[in-house]
Amino acid sequence: MKDTRLPQLWRLVLAVVLPLGLMLCVWQAVSMARSQGLERLGHEADNELRLTAASLRGQLNRHAYLPRLVAENDQLRDFLDHPEDPSAEVALNQRLDRMRELAGISDLYLVDDTGTTIAASNWRSANTFIGQNYRFRPYWQDAINGGEGRFYGLGTSSGERGYFFSAAVTSPQGRRGVAVVKVQIEALEAAWLDQNADIMVTDPHGVIFIASQAQRVLRTLEPLSEETRNRLLDTQRYANQRLRPLRLHHREALPELLDSPLESRRDTTSIELLQLTPGDLWQHAWLSLSRPLPDIGWRLHVLKPLAPLRSGIWQAAGLAAGGYALLCLLAGLGWQRLRILRERRLFAERERHNLAAGQKRVRGIIDRTQAGLCILDEQARLVYLNPTAIALFGSPLSADASPDDTRQPSAREGRDLRELFLPAERHLLDHLTQARSVGPLEVHGLREGVAVPLELSCSPLPSPNGPRWLVTVFDVSERRAQAEQLAQARDAFEQRVVERTRDLAASNTRLSAEVEERTRAERELRETRDELIQTAKLAVLGELAAGINHELNQPLAAIRAYAENASAFLARAQTTQVESNLRQITELTQRMGEISAQLRQFSRKSGDRLEAIDLTTSLDYALRLLHARCEAFGVTITRTTSPELAQVRAEPVRLEQVLVNLIGNALDALADMPPERTQPPSIQLNLHEQAGSAGNQVVLEVHDNGPGLEPSQLVRVFEPFYTQRADGQGLGLGLSISARIVADLGGALEAHPSPLGGALFRLTLPALSMPSLATTSQPPMPPTANHSQEPS
Secondary structure: OOOOOOOHHHHHHHHHHHHHHHHHHHHHHHHHHHHHHHHHHHHHHHHHHHHHHHHHHHHHHOOOOHHHHHHOOHHHHHHHHOOOOHHHHHHHHHHHHHHHHHHOOOEEEEEEOOOEEEEEOOOOOOOOOOOOEOOOOHHHHHHOOOOEEEEEEEOOOOOOEEEEEEEEEEOOOOOEEEEEEEEEOHHHHHOOOOOOOEEEEEOOOOEEEEEOOHHHOOOEOOOOOHHHHHHHHHHOOOOOOOOOEOOOEEEEEOHHHHHOOOOOOOOOOEEEEEEOOOOOOOOOEEEEEEEEEOOOOEEEEEEEEOHHHHHHHHHHHHHHHHHHHHHHHHHHHHHHHHHHHHHHHHHHHHHHHHHHHHHHHHHHHHHOOOOEEEEEOOOOEEEEEOHHHHHHHOOOOOOOOOOOOOOOHHHHOOOEHHHHEOHHHHHHHOOOOOOOOEEEEEEEEEEOOEEEEEEEEEEEEOOOOOOEEEEEEEEOHHHHHHHHHHHHHHHHHHHHHHHHHHHHHHHHHHHHHHHHHHHHHHHHHHHHHHHHHHHHHHHHHHHHHHHHHHHHHHHHHHHHHHHHHHHHHHHOOOHHHHHHHHHHHHHHHHHHHHHHHHHHHHHOOOOOOOEEEOHHHHHHHHHHHOHHHHHHHOOEEEEEEOOOOOOEEEOHHHHHHHHHHHHHHHHHHHHOOOOOOOOOOEEEEEEEEEEEOOEEEEEEEEEEOOOOOOHHHHHHOOOOOOOOOOOOOOOOOHHHHHHHHHHHOOOEEEEEEOOOOOEEEEEEEEEOOOOOOOOEEOOOOOOOOOOOOOOO
């Protein structure tokens, strides 16, 4: 056997190449894992950056209105003219303390035109602001001349971080002062503790003013210059704090992340890797993502720790090393396989010689068997026939052989096997030597020109002389005759059964399938319709939420004013005015309950019970829901209603949904009109009764003077998902669902051009009675929103 051991040179090459390939694979895997991990952290940091920025702005801006509101208080303004009145000072301090508690802020105080605090909500505290002079504070300087100011820094009295809002106050005699609101910063940091990132807010000088880690507060990103420190001391922004640098080391900039699809890439000014200790690569290293907050003057930083990347990189390196080792193992196994195949070829040659000897013994057995056996080559030519096969096929096939030929089967060798069978069935044997095994097949052989039924099977036969196939042939004449008799009896019986049951089974099958299909289709249609109706209601509910919020804000403001006045009247023992204010508060709270009940009623799911409904009442309800949008768009609504209008039979919630959709679409059309239009936006509602072929009908027409609908749009306006609004502002299901609801109620919904120049939607429903059809014109219904006035 030839020596297959590798030469010494190949062994040396493999010893060098394999380690180099391993290092290359591991390095590539580590680089890819690091890039993907940094990109993932970048996406997470970007999301947290945007959410934190929005939350920070919202928390600060929620109190921006308070100084202006406090500055309009008469008690506060009067006290500027008489600051020496002790009783007025105590009353004002108590008033400021109550206002501070209601607003949820830290402190609320009043500073006069000299910068001295004359009233404060913390008047009972040891660190009260009263008597403190804040003339050096920028918020006093910005507001004293009639403006507004904002400032952030450490309180000079409390030493706590705060954000200050200020507004000018003018007394009846013209004396000026400043109302100041202080909001503590600790409340903003509390919401950041649960985030998987370090968050910091720095001022324009790089001072960390807000941070999720308390030890970083009032530290700087870089050392401050002497000029900057003096300027901060002048405003006492950070009192006398040392403002030591945090010393975060810049490790690597990542400009490639700016090209990734991050939402904040337009306004993000830096994406980089930072670390606290120069030699530490993971434990104290962060991915830093920051963006400016120009409206506040701060810069927001999000630091994502890089420690979680370490496990991913180690895992990628392990997988790369394992994959490389597996590849090397497979290569070794392949080489070993080649060696085995070569040894098998040598073994097969030895076995071929042994097989030839064994075939000689097998041929003697074949000659004595009772089955007809034939051996074929790859062209389906006869190589050998045993005596039984010769007897089955009759006379010899040689052209020069006689019927009494008793020579050996070799006289028939070389002829095509298919010549022994009927010409019509020879195509069944075309692929006899191309398949792995064939049969059993029932074919007809030729015995002296007579067709004889035979059963044929073919299978490969190992042979040292090339591919060979063994064909086995049996005479099945007697079995065929018995099978035909049994089949005739069975067919006659089954025919009678089939004829009796065929028609009934077919009819039952068709009926069952049709019933099941119709039942399923009706169920799916009903479920789909209900879900679409509820989806459309919830879409409209989002538009109504802004109006309901507007309606609730006015009663809330009035309740606060009445409560404050009631306290003042109670202090003066004017019980009559107190009782009047409390009665007004009760009415306002009832009104707020009615407003919220409208939204809750509209959001509930529709039922299946129909009842008698006054269409005028449902129309009033729809107008109350859309009142805020009407005021926002400046739309005038005109109504024309018939007296003694008949009722209709409908489901209240679904009918109100149709009315809200029709009027809401008219408002959307008027909102899209250009501002230079000559006519003011208006909607006209005509509600009357008319006689029809099937009885009286109640008709509601909704006109608008908007852009109107083209003829092509009138044809498709009720199709599902058809809309002319911009992407993301509607699903195109409102009119389709409304038309289906009206059809279920036995009515009709049509679209036409309006005489006002816009669109006209006509809603027709069957009436339950036949009142007179007199038509009167009445002024538009006054809105039911509660416009409360400031109490005296």
